[in-house]
Amino acid sequence: MTLTEQIICIALAALANFATRLTPFLLFRTEAATPDFVTGLGKFLPAAIMGMLVIYCYRNVNWLGGTHGLPEVIAGVVTVIVHLWKHSLFLTLIVGTLCYMLLINFVF
Amino acid sequence: MQASPPATHQETVRFAFNSSLPIFFGYVILGTGYGLYMHNLGFDFWFPTIMAAVVYGGSVEFILASMLVQSFLPGNVVLITLVVGFRQFFYGLSMLKKYRGAGWRKFFLIYGLTDETFVVNYSLSIPKEYDRYSVYTLISLFDHSYWILGAFLGGALGSLVGKQIPGMDFVMTALFIALAVDQFQKEKDHLSSTSGVIVTIACLLVFGKTYFLVATLLVLVVEYAIIYWRREKRGTKNDAD
Numbered sequence: 001m002t003l004t005e006q007i008i009c010i011a012l013a014a015l016a017n018f019a020t021r022l023t024p025f026l027l028f029r030t031e032a033a034t035p036d037f038v039t040g041l042g043k044f045l046p047a048a049i050m051g052m053l054v055i056y057c058y059r060n061v062n063w064l065g066g067t068h069g070l071p072e073v074i075a076g077v078v079t080v081i082v083h084l085w086k087h088s089l090f091l092t093l094i095v096g097t098l099c100y101m102l103l104i105n106f107v108f
Numbered sequence: 109m110q111a112s113p114p115a116t117h118q119e120t121v122r123f124a125f126n127s128s129l130p131i132f133f134g135y136v137i138l139g140t141g142y143g144l145y146m147h148n149l150g151f152d153f154w155f156p157t158i159m160a161a162v163v164y165g166g167s168v169e170f171i172l173a174s175m176l177v178q179s180f181l182p183g184n185v186v187l188i189t190l191v192v193g194f195r196q197f198f199y200g201l202s203m204l205k206k207y208r209g210a211g212w213r214k215f216f217l218i219y220g221l222t223d224e225t226f227v228v229n230y231s232l233s234i235p236k237e238y239d240r241y242s243v244y245t246l247i248s249l250f251d252h253s254y255w256i257l258g259a260f261l262g263g264a265l266g267s268l269v270g271k272q273i274p275g276m277d278f279v280m281t282a283l284f285i286a287l288a289v290d291q292f293q294k295e296k297d298h299l300s301s302t303s304g305v306i307v308t309i310a311c312l313l314v315f316g317k318t319y320f321l322v323a324t325l326l327v328l329v330v331e332y333a334i335i336y337w338r339r340e341k342r343g344t345k346n347d348a349d
Contacts, residue, residue: 051304096282
């Protein structure tokens with residue numbers, strides 16, 4: 001991407017992100033006025049989006065060659081364990097990322 | 109009993125600042141991770157700083173950063189942002205009443221409606237002597253500045269180190285894994301989470317790296333529509349009984 005294209009993308013993302021926050025204030029006067037389908041979708045989607053974003057992070061892993069995704073999977077499992085154990089987002093991020101850095105720099 | 113006199117401007121700022129403090133640590137640390145992540149993708153420090161100021165959405169900015177180093181697909185950017193930010197729509201719904209009557213400050217309140225600011229402003233009980241719109245607005249602005257500060261620090265730290273740090277990019281993966289684990293533990297059934305994972309893998313295999321997110325979203329909405337439609341049908345049948 002050129003710099004101009006990047007600026008366009010950032011501006012579009014800023015507008016779209018603001019739109020998700022602004023729309024309810026434009027459309028509805030009360031919470032009760034929201035259609036059932038929209039409310040239900042709002043309960044259903046977020047969990048699926050979380051799963052989707054995790055897979056998104058693994059999209060570039062080369063499963064068939066190289067290290068076969070081993071460092072990514074091991075660091076991912078460590079991340080899950082640390083998070084289940086301590087439930088501290090920042091500890092999880094630090095340990096998970098350090099683990100991955102050590103694995104790709106010194107082990108694989 | 110005598111009513112307390114209205115709080116001074118200074119007292120209002122102090123109250124808002126104290127209420128926003130828990131977010132300070134969270135945003136500065138996560139923001140630093142985000143700044144470092146962007147540095148590692150090859151961006152100067154002002155890129156994460158400006159994006160933190162303008163886009164202002166944690167997950168959205170990580171994803172956006174990763175899309176900025178791919179080919180130019182503006183439609184994709186808009187759709188992914190809308191979907192990743194979709195939950196914020198429901199924060200807005202919950203704040204309709206609280207933010208009504210805020211006047212010119214409403215722009216800042218809505219612009220700053222992130223997950224964390226929503227949680228603080230939604231659950232905050234404000235003593236009568238404070239003007240609640242001022243408190244909400246100040247908290248929103250404080251939180252926003254913490255996020256910008258964190259992104260700047262991360263970007264600057266990256267520039268100081270100079271070269272890219274191999275493996276730093278895993279911070280985004282770790283973030284989404286942690287959020288997914290939280291979600292998985294608090295939900296009653298895992299239909300949605302497991303659908304998210306399975307549908308995304310299937311779409312990645314079928315459609316490839318460029319279009320799989322968009323395809324996944326469409327499939328998920330269709331899946332929900334089917335669930336909704338079946339539930340409606342069952343509901344009307346029960347009513348007839």
